[in-house]
Amino acid sequence: MSGPKSLPTGVKRWAEQRLGPAVTVRNASHERPSSRVWELERGDGVRFYVKVSPSEAAFTRESLAYASAVPRLGHGRAPRLLDSHAGELALLLTAVPGTPVKASHMTAGEQLAVHRQAGRLTARLHQAGEVGGEARAVSEAAFAAVADRAQTHLARAGDRLGPDEQQLVRGYAEGLRGVGRVPVGFIHGDNQPRNWLWSRGEGAGRLALVDFERSRPAPAVQDLVGLATGPWLDDPDRMQAFFLGFGRRLTEDERYALRCLTALDAAGCLAWGPDHDDPFVTARGRRTLDLLMREDHP
Incomplete structure (x- = not known):
């Protein structure tokens, strides 16, 4: 702290x-x-x-x-x-029992169980009530709102991104604007291991979610950005376990939207992290951007 x-x-x-x-x-x-x-x-x-x-x-x-x-x-x-x-x-x-997953030492099997349960709980949250009216309109405009912030992130980040990296981010921002309709729901908004509590001693273990201050109706895929830029990069098996619990695969539009969102998240991390002396956020942005550059410009 x-x-x-x-x-x-x-x-x-x-x-x-x-x-x-x-x-x-x-x-x-x-x-x-x-x-x-x-x-x-x-x-x-x-x-x-x-x-x-x-x-x-x-x-x-x-x-x-x-x-x-x-x-x-x-x-x-x-x-x-x-x-x-x-x-x-x-x-x-x-209070709910458990310790933050981010701070816990777990076996590989426990990590898979955590992500499977996280997928199940995330799906329940997304399906919690109909998203209609004004909330649906805001949700469907969410991608454009994220894309609009890209230029601000790039301006703040300055030379922390090279010219090719800036071009990549701008390209994904424009791509995000063109994504068609995707499933919307009630998202957690900060869905990652620091907000997951794991409790041992109850059969295979039990997961709970905390910290809902960013919760809102939004495209469901926005809830996966922190996972796609974090634990799933280290172990794709965790991603597979999550989707097993989630109960469905992403649509083609969602998969492309997630790639765009991770690029814009990287720009945001490289703008915010150094300004706030946060090496973890900075490293996350750099790692994501390096991966995208290798994949897009082999």
Whole structure:
């Protein structure tokens, strides 16, 4: 973590009015500066989490997700929302068992089980309710919105990308605009191992999803970008396991859209990572872009 983050006094008081006194309070934030999460434990040993959202938009997205789509994942597969405080942008959540997959030492078999269950849970989330009306219109315009940001990313990244790399990114941005209609659904928005909790000791293990502040109706394939630029590059068997649980293969348009999205994600990583001193994000962008260049310009 980047440094200590104290639970605001007013938020702690509000949470204890709902739960009773907290015996211990532990900072459980991610490393990114905008992450503000604390674990509260009562005297009876029961744990809860308080999350202060980074923005009103994130608070609204996550509140709506917990009220509508997240219950479709099933019991114990995600936290439950106990209460919210709009004035403080605070959410009070139950704890689910498990440790973050990103921080766990796992066997190859466990990794395949994790990705198979992740595919199943992702499919459930995508199918959580009809996406119609204004939400469908926004979803169908999502690719154009991502493409529109490409030039901004390239300008910020500057000479971190060479001329051929910039041309490749622009080409994929234009290609994304031409993708036809693809399946839309309620996506997680940050669907990757840092937001997966794995619990051993229950048969083959059990996966839960957390952190829904980026959840929204969108093209379903947008939920796969973090996986395609991360764990699937290291082990294609994990991708196969995911789709086994997901229950379907991507359409041809989705496969092309995913390639375009990974290129634009790489540009975004190379714009954002160095500016925020984040070597992990920077390395992810560089790795993805190098792979695309090798494949497109052998």
